[in-house]
Amino acid sequence: MNTIFLRGCTSAFVIAAASLGASQGWAQDAAAGAPAPQDERVDAAEGDIVVTAQRRSERLQDVPISVSVVGGERLARDNLTSLSAVADRLANVRITPGPFDQLNIRGIGSSNNTGFEQSVATFVDGVYRSRPRAIRAALFDVERVEVLKGPQTTFFGNNAIAGALNITTRKPGNAFEANASALYGTYGEYNVEAGVTAPLGEMLSVRLAGRLSGMDGFVKNEFTGKDGPRERNRVGRASIAFTPSANFRSDLRFDTGKMSAQDFLPFELEHCPPPSPFPVGGSCANYIAANGGPVDDELNWRNSSRPGKLDYAFNELGWTNSLSIGDYTLNAITGYFDHDTEYLQQLIPSPVPGIGGGSLLPVFQRETFSQWSQEIRLVSPTGGFLEWQLGAYYGSSKMRNNGVTGFFFAPFGASAPPYTAQTPVAGRLTVHEDATTKSVFGAATLRPVDRVKLNLGLRYSVVSKDAFRALHNGTADPNFPTPENYVPASKAVSDTLNAILGSNNMDFPDPSREDDKLMPSVSVQFDATPDLTAYASYTKGFKAGGYSGGSAGGDFGPETVNAYEVGLKGNLFARQVTFSLSAFRGDYSGLQESVSETLPSGTVRVSVANAASARSQGVEFSASWRMTSWLTASTDLAYLDAIYLNYDGAPCSSIQTLLGASAGCVGRRQDLSGKRRGFAPEWTGNFRLDATIPAGDMQVRISPLLYFSSWYFQSSTADDLIRQKGFAKVDLRVGVGPQDDRWSVAVIGQNLTDRATAGFRQTVSGANGSVSALAERPRTVAVQLTARY
Incomplete structure (x- = not known):
C-alpha cells in the first residue's frame, strides 16, 4: 500500500475518479514532500483519492457522505479561477456572484440579505x-476543493446546513519546487501565477505563491462605450511549514489580496x-420614449446602463499545529x-x-468584517x-x-414637502x-463486527448575536451616493x-439573541467487498437566527433540517x-428566506x-471509466426535487x-406550498473525456466537457x-508538452457554443414585468503556458 497525499490532483469532476491521469508521478511527488501529522496519514492504493471531509485523511470511498472533488491541477489546467466557475460544472451545486453572492447545494442556500450566514459553509x-462576498477571495495554488453535499454540522459547524x-491549499514540502503559468484570451483576459517552495533546512520550509489576473469585460456598455466588468485582481500567499520532530508539525499561512472591477455587475434589461x-x-416606458422606439431587451452581452464599481480587499491567517502524543494527535487551528x-x-x-440628472436606482454598500476562531481537536x-x-x-x-440607496427613478420628494419633485x-x-x-463536538467510529462501521457524531453549538440598525431618509449625490455626500x-x-418607500426606521426590537442546538448524526457503513461500500446516514442540522440587513428590518429565527442519505461507492473491473x-x-423547518416585494410606489x-x-x-450518480491507458470518461449527474412544503406567506x-x-x-402574499425553490434545477450534470x-x-x-442544467x-x-x-455548454482544452509534464502549451475554450445564460435575475423597480439579468460569460478562448521544476 502506498501513502498518497494529493498535491495537484488531476481528478475529473466526479465523486470518485478511478485514475488520476499521471497518478504515478503525482504520488511520487507527494511522497517526496514533508511528512504529514498522524491524522493526515492514510493507506491508499494507487488511484485512490484522499479527502478530509471528516477532518481526518480518508479514502474517498470510505467517507459515508456525497463528495465531489476537484484537484488543484484540474483547476489550473482548465482555468477555473473562482468557486463559481467550479460550481457551474458540478451537479447540484450553484454559486452565484451578484449583488449578494449566493451558494446553493441541492437547492438549499441563503438568499439576498446581508444578515444571512451562508447555508453552505x-x-x-x-x-x-x-461572509458570502468571501467567495471572491483567492482560489489558487490549492491541492483540492472538496464539495460536501448535505448537512455537515458535526465536523464543520452549525452553518453547514446545506453543505x-x-x-x-498547497503546503511547503522538503524539496525545492517551482511552478508558473501564464494565460491570455478573449476579452483581454489574463492570468499569471507562480509559486516556489524552498526548504530552509531539515525542519523548515517555505512556499510563496501569487496571482495577477483580470479582464477587460465581455458586456458592451453602449451608454459608456466601455466593456464590463473590467477586473484587476492581485493575490498572494506565504506558507511556512515547521517540523522540528517526527511528532510535531506547524503550518502557518497568510493570504492577502485586492480586487477591483469597473462596470461591476453589468445588468442587462x-x-x-x-x-x-x-x-x-x-x-x-421612459427608456422607450427616450430611445425613440424599441430598446435592446435581449440577453446578448450588451447593455446601456450607468456603470457600477467594486473594490474588495481581504487578509486571512491560518495556523495549524499538530502534536502526536503517543498514538493520539492533538490538533489546533487558529484562524483570522x-x-x-x-x-x-x-x-x-x-x-x-x-431625478437630479444621475442614476435611476444606485445602491452603494460598504462593509467591514473581521473574524477570528480557534479550534482544538484530539484524535x-x-x-x-x-x-x-x-x-x-x-x-x-x-x-x-x-x-x-438612491431612489431617483420617481419624484418621491413631491410627497414630502419641503422636498420637491426634483x-x-x-x-x-x-x-x-x-x-x-461556541461549540463542543465529538465523533466515534465503532466496528462491532467484521466489515461494518457505526459512525456517531454530536455537536452542541451556542450562537450569540448583538445587532444595531438605523435607517434615515434624505438626499445624496444622484451619480454616486455615498455616506459622505x-x-x-x-x-x-x-x-x-x-x-411611501415601505421602509422601517426603527432599531431591532430585540437587539440581542442567543440560539443553541444539539446536533446528532449517525451512519452505518457495510464493506461488501474491499472495493464496494454501502452506507446509510441521518444528520440533524441547524443554522442560527439573526437580523435582517434589508429596508424593512426585523429578525429571523433558526432553521433546522433532518437529513437522510443512502449510498453505494465502489470500484469495478479491476479498478x-x-x-x-x-x-x-x-426536511427543512423554518427555512430562512429573503422576502422582496414590489410596493405600489x-x-x-x-x-x-x-x-x-x-x-x-x-439522486446523484458519478462514475469514471478508465477505458484505455490513455483515455478516461467520467460523468456527474443529479436529479433534484426541492420544493416548499408549507409556505403560505x-x-x-x-x-x-x-x-x-x-x-x-x-395582501401582497401568495401560497408557495408545492412550488419549486429557487436555484434548484431538476436535472444537472456533466460528461467529460480526458485523453x-x-x-x-x-x-x-485533449479534454472536452459538456455540462448542463x-x-x-x-x-x-x-x-x-x-x-x-435549461442549457448545455461545452468546454474544450487541447494541450501539448513533454511526457514528464515539465511544460505545456494549451488552448482553452469555454462555452464554445456561445450559449447566453444569466446567473442572477431580479425585477426592475418601477417597471413591473421587466427584469434585469446578470449575464454569464460568452464564448472565450485562451492560450495557456505552464512550466514546473
Missing part, C-alpha cells in the same frame, strides 16, 4: 469564511416592453479573516437620467474497534455595513452585528418617505470503473422570514402583483419571469 485549511466547501398583460410603465468591500451597483439598467489512532475525535470551537466576528431622495441604512459561536432630512420628512450512487432527502421592500418548511430530495410574483387576488395574491495521447517524447492532452427559478417567488431556461 466555506473553509480554507480549516479556517471558516462566513460545505472544504479547500486545501429583459422584457421591455413587458409581456401581456403587463402595462408598459415606469422606467421601461477580514475583508473590506465597497461597491456601487445600478439596479435599473437604463441610460435615462433620474485517536485509526484501525481498531473504536476510533474517535473530540473537539471544541470558538469564533468571534464583527460586521459593519453602511449603505445608501429632490434626489435617498435612504441610508446602517447595520452592525457582533457574533460569537448623504444629507439627512428632518424626522418628519424621513417618516413621510418611510411610508477500471469507479462509481458513486446516492439518494438523499432533507414601485420600490422593492426587502425583509426576512422563516418559510414554514421545505423538502430537498433526489410568501411574497407575490410579478404577475400576481399585477392581477392581485385573481392570481392568488392576497493523454503519447507522441514520441511528447504527449497531447434544466430550467430553474432565480428567486424565492416562483416567478416565471425570473428564471433561467
